[in-house]
Amino acid sequence: MVDSINKLRCSKAECEVAITGACAEGHAPPRSCPFFGQQAATEIEEYEEDEAEDVSEGVTEKQWISLPLGEPLSPEDIDLFLRRQPATFVSIIGQRDSGKTTLVNSIYERFLKGPFAGYLFAGSRTLVGLEKRSHYSRIESRRTHPDTPRTSISEGLRFFHLAVQDMESKARRFDLMLSDRAGEIYDQARNNTEIVSGLLEIKKADRLVLLLDGARVADPVHRAGSMESLRQTLRVFLDGGGLDKASRVQVVTTKIDLLTRLPQSEAVEKRVLQFCQLLEDNFAPRLGELSFWKIAARDPSGSFLPAHGVAELFREWLTPRPPVIQRSMLTGPIVTEFDKLLLRTPMDVIA
Amino acid sequence: MTTVRHSIIGLPRSGKTTFLAALWHLLNAGEVPTKLELDRLVGDHKHLNAIVESWMQCEEVQRTSIAAETSVSIYVHEPATGRKAMLVFPDLSGESFERQLATRSCSASYVELLQGLGGVLLFVTADRPEDGMTILDIGSVTNEAEELRSSGDANDTQEWTPQSVPQQVQIVELLQFLQRSPFEMRKRRVAVIVSAWDVVAESQRSPTQWLEGELPLLYQFLETNIESFEWRVYGVSAQGGDVKSEQRDELLNAIPSERITCIGPGSRTHDLTDPIGWLTAED
Numbered sequence: 279m280v281d282s283i284n285k286l287r288c289s290k291a292e293c294e295v296a297i298t299g300a301c302a303e304g305h306a307p308p309r310s311c312p313f314f315g316q317q318a319a320t321e322i323e324e325y326e327e328d329e330a331e332d333v334s335e336g337v338t339e340k341q342w343i344s345l346p347l348g349e350p351l352s353p354e355d356i357d358l359f360l361r362r363q364p365a366t367f368v369s370i371i372g373q374r375d376s377g378k379t380t381l382v383n384s385i386y387e388r389f390l391k392g393p394f395a396g397y398l399f400a401g402s403r404t405l406v407g408l409e410k411r412s413h414y415s416r417i418e419s420r421r422t423h424p425d426t427p428r429t430s431i432s433e434g435l436r437f438f439h440l441a442v443q444d445m446e447s448k449a450r451r452f453d454l455m456l457s458d459r460a461g462e463i464y465d466q467a468r469n470n471t472e473i474v475s476g477l478l479e480i481k482k483a484d485r486l487v488l489l490l491d492g493a494r495v496a497d498p499v500h501r502a503g504s505m506e507s508l509r510q511t512l513r514v515f516l517d518g519g520g521l522d523k524a525s526r527v528q529v530v531t532t533k534i535d536l537l538t539r540l541p542q543s544e545a546v547e548k549r550v551l552q553f554c555q556l557l558e559d560n561f562a563p564r565l566g567e568l569s570f571w572k573i574a575a576r577d578p579s580g581s582f583l584p585a586h587g588v589a590e591l592f593r594e595w596l597t598p599r600p601p602v603i604q605r606s607m608l609t610g611p612i613v614t615e616f617d618k619l620l621l622r623t624p625m626d627v628i629a
Numbered sequence: 630m631t632t633v634r635h636s637i638i639g640l641p642r643s644g645k646t647t648f649l650a651a652l653w654h655l656l657n658a659g660e661v662p663t664k665l666e667l668d669r670l671v672g673d674h675k676h677l678n679a680i681v682e683s684w685m686q687c688e689e690v691q692r693t694s695i696a697a698e699t700s701v702s703i704y705v706h707e708p709a710t711g712r713k714a715m716l717v718f719p720d721l722s723g724e725s726f727e728r729q730l731a732t733r734s735c736s737a738s739y740v741e742l743l744q745g746l747g748g749v750l751l752f753v754t755a756d757r758p759e760d761g762m763t764i765l766d767i768g769s770v771t772n773e774a775e776e777l778r779s780s781g782d783a784n785d786t787q788e789w790t791p792q793s794v795p796q797q798v799q800i801v802e803l804l805q806f807l808q809r810s811p812f813e814m815r816k817r818r819v820a821v822i823v824s825a826w827d828v829v830a831e832s833q834r835s836p837t838q839w840l841e842g843e844l845p846l847l848y849q850f851l852e853t854n855i856e857s858f859e860w861r862v863y864g865v866s867a868q869g870g871d872v873k874s875e876q877r878d879e880l881l882n883a884i885p886s887e888r889i890t891c892i893g894p895g896s897r898t899h900d901l902t903d904p905i906g907w908l909t910a911e912d
Contacts, residue, residue, distance in 0.1 A: 341737040343811050345729060348802065390761055390795065392845040399846055400853035405794075405802050413789040417762045420787045424764045443853040451853070576765065584765060 348406030350436035350458055353478055359403070359439075365453040367437075368595050369479035372489030373507060374461035377532035377575060380426045381489075382438050382456045383412050384575035384585040385592060393445055395589035397596070400441040400451060408438060415576065424576055431460040435479055442596070452596050457483075467518075468510045474518030485526050485595050488512060492533030492574075495550060496540055505553045512561055526567040526599065529557060530591065535577035569594075632704070632713040635908050636742050638803055639752030640796060641723035644824025644867065646692055648752070649701065649718060650684035651867035651889050652901045653677055656705065660886035665705040665714065665902035665909070672701035672718075687872045687880045687888075692722065707906060714909040716750075717742055723752075729806070730799055731791040740811050748818030748908035749807075753800065753844060755864075756825035761795030797844040804850065808857050819851070819860040820904035826864035826890060827871065836864035836892055863904045864892040 351359065359365065370378045386408045388394035402408060415424035429436075437455040444450035457479040467473040480486060488511060494504035508529065515521045531537075537546055554570045562568040573587035612618060639645045656667035670677070683690045703716045719742055720726065729735045743749075787793070794802075804819075806812065823829075823836050834842065840862050841848040851860045869888030870876040880888055889899045896903065 342732075342734045343737055343740055345733045345735055345806050346809060347733050387763060389849065390798070390846050393849060398853050399849040401801075401805055401808075401850060405798055405805075406791075409794050409798060410789050412763075413793055415763050415765070416793070417764060417767065418760070418787060418793050419789075420785050421764060441853075448853075578765070580765060580768065584763075 346403065348404060350404050350407040350433075350438055351455070353435060355403075356437055356455065359453075363453060365439075365455045366484050366595065367455045367457070367479070367482045368485045368487060369457040369483035370487045370489065371457075371464050371480075371511065372461055372532075373465060373491055373494070373504070375428070375493070376461060376489040376491035378461065378489060379411050379429055379458060380575045381487075381530075381532070381573065381588065382458065383408070383415065383426060384588055385440065385456075386438075387412060387415070388585050388588075389440075389442075394585075395592045396445050397442040397592075398445055400443045402441065403439040404437070407436070424578060429458055429460045431462055433458075433460065435459045435477075444596075450596075454595065464511060465507075468507060468514055471514055471518040474515055474520045477520060480515055480520035483525070485528060486515075486521065487528045487530055487591075490529060490531045490550070490553075492531055492536050495531065495546065496533075496536040501546075501549070505550075509553075509557065509560075512557065516561065516564055521565060523564065524566045526569075527561075527565050528569050528571055528591065528594070529554060530571045530573055532573055532575065533577075534572045534587070535574040535579060535582050538581070539579070567599075632715050633909050634715045634717060634742070634745050634747040635750060635905065636747065637716070637718045637750045637752065638726060639723050639750075639822075640726055640799060642692055642757070643723060643752035643754045644822070644865070645718065645723060645752050646680055647684065647690040647867045648822065648824060648865065648901065649677070650680040650690050652703070654681050654684060655886050655889065655899075655901055656703070658886055660884050661899045663900045663902045664709075664906035665707050668704035668706055668713070670701070670703050677701060684868070685885055687868065687877050689872055690868075705902065705905065707909060712909050712911075714747070714905060716905060726803060727792070727799075730794070730802055735806070743807060744813050748820065750904060750908070751800070751804075751819050751821045752824060753796070753821065753840075753847075754824045755829045755839065755843070757796070761798070797847045800844070800847050801850045804854075804858065808854070814857075816856065817858055818908050819858045820908055821847075821851075821860060821862045822904060823862060823864045825866065825868075826892065827866040827869065830864070830866070830890075836862040837894075839864065861894055861904070861907060864890070865901065866890040867901070 356365075370381060372378050385394065386402075389399040393399075411426060413419050414421055414427060436458045438458060440454045440456070442452055442454065459479065463473075463477075467477060474480065488508055490508050491504050494500040512521075512527070521527065531550060537543055537550075540546055558568060558570075571587060571591050573585075573591065574582035575585055575588060577584075577586065612621065637645060653670075655661070655663060656665075680690050700720075701718045704713070705716065706713045719739060725736070725739070729739075807817065808814065821836075821840060823839060826836070829839060832839070851858055867889055869880050869883065869890060872880060887899055889901060891898050891901050891903050893903050893907070
């Protein structure tokens with residue numbers, strides 16, 4: 279018993295999982311938290327000191343050179359990346375457990391088995407991150423059921439990177455950046471417009487993917503709430519200035535395997551269709567594009583092949599679209615010759 | 630004329646040691662014609678001679694342990710052109726490559742080795758269990774499994790470690806390292822050596838087709854990174870067959886160098902220097 283308590287530990291200083299058994303990040307069970315079982319910061323320092331001693335004792339006189347970590351990219355990493363080459367940003371937004379990371383993983387897992395959606399894998403700066411997120415779906419994890427570790431709040435905004443090349447036209451090569459952030463933050467943003475301006479992934483998005491969690495839709499208790507949550511998110515993003523007439527938004531219903539297995543599946547599907555129609559009526563005029571998709575990224579029953587519906591979505595992300603030009607009037611007095619020049623210039627030239 | 634320096638990359642148990650044993654015998658014995666000829670060897674002869682002895686006796690060549698680890702360099706030249714090459718096995722055990730992936734660091738000497746105009750012999754083996762399989766690859770999840778999951782029975786689960794990463798992903802990562810600092814960014818020739826080719830020879834696939842089918846991520850990566858890698862695939866059976874089976878008697882009776890098979894693009898020879906010759910050749 280003493281041993282089992284000692285094994286309960288976490289690298290986050292403020293987490294009291296060792297005492298209370300409850301994870302500060304809200305993971306249940308606690309071992310699903312990425313910090314669980316890690317050494318606490320103090321322990322790591324001690325360990326590093328030990329390591330330093332080993333080296334100084336001449337275990338190796340080799341000089342070691344750092345290599346890229348392969349972890350998901352921070353916004354600062356992204357800035358460095360963009361100095362060298364452009365990238366296509368797909369921001370995936372959804373409630374906790376709605377399938378954000380699973381969607382990304384399903385794409386990566388397909389590439390491990392061969393070309394996907396007409397594209398070849400050309401590299402990734404975040405292979406370690408993708409592998410860590412895929413682990414719970416692998417046999418090596420010795421799990422009985424595929425799962426995805428939850429993205430923790432403290433990780434903030436991160437991006438997974440995938441470089442791909444069109445199988446038909448080798449000149450068409452893309453660097454895709456797929457956002458990853460804990461769903462709790464989007465829940466907070468839904469209740470506070472001011473948070474929206476801090477969500478970098480919305481402004482950066484070439485495609486904004488809003489997930490409608492099929493598991494919640496399948497549950498009569500949560501059905502209306504999940505739809506309302508998505509509607510509110512869209513409204514808040516628009517009102518908070520995150521989205522505008524240039525934005526391309528995709529509403530994606532996830533886990534449709536759960537919906538098709540319901541005895542009343544037709545009625546539920548009709549309900550989803552009505553919901554999508556209402557979104558179209560209410561929000562499409564305020565957006566550049568609003569489209570609707572259905573996927574089953576990882577159906578445990580095997581009724582749907584892995585990444586069902588994802589190939590079409592993936593191809594759409596990589597379909598170049600002409601920029602949506604927003605015409606806006608100059609505000610303020612026209613003073614300089616440059617102001618006058620701007621007035622005479624067609625807006626599509628500026629874009 | 631300058632000597633081109635090629636390096637060998639391969640994870641543990643990818644066939645590097647057996648290849649070296651067979652190559653060393655091939656160059657020394659002169660039993661079959663080879664594209665390249667031996668100039669000299671620099672490194673630990675004792676270990677090399679031991680593994681060659683095992684190879685000659687058709688015994689399984691014991692993989693190199695860290696303890697037996699030494700850096701071995703073989704100097705060869707091509708009589709037809711006079712071109713000289715140096716083949717460096719920086720880490721026969723392959724564990725330093727695993728360490729690169731686990732610690733995300735490499736030695737300065739490895740970086741230095743990869744400078745210059747030489748290419749890379751990249752080892753993968755055809756004789757390995759499939760890895761990276763998902764739970765759904767082996768069938769749908771049963772209701773019992775669902776119940777186990779909901780009851781929180783996760784005591785026996787295995788957390789992620791760098792060793793959990795499938796081999797093809799590890800190899801792609803090793804190649805991706807070469808595309809960025811601190812490595813010199815230039816186009817490199819890569820000869821992918823599929824070792825233990827006798828295990829899959831019956832499938833009638835070419836080595837390139839095997840790579841495409843069995844290590845698809847690596848194949849896609851090589852296909853799409855031609856600005857970084859000019860590549861070819863060779864199927865190599867350094868032993869000539871399964872030395873742990875009845876085939877051993879047959880192999881023992883053959884001329885040792887003739888046991889070796891090296892299948893390259895459009896060629897089938899006993900000459901293990903074929904891929905090294907391609908790495909050394911000018912455009």
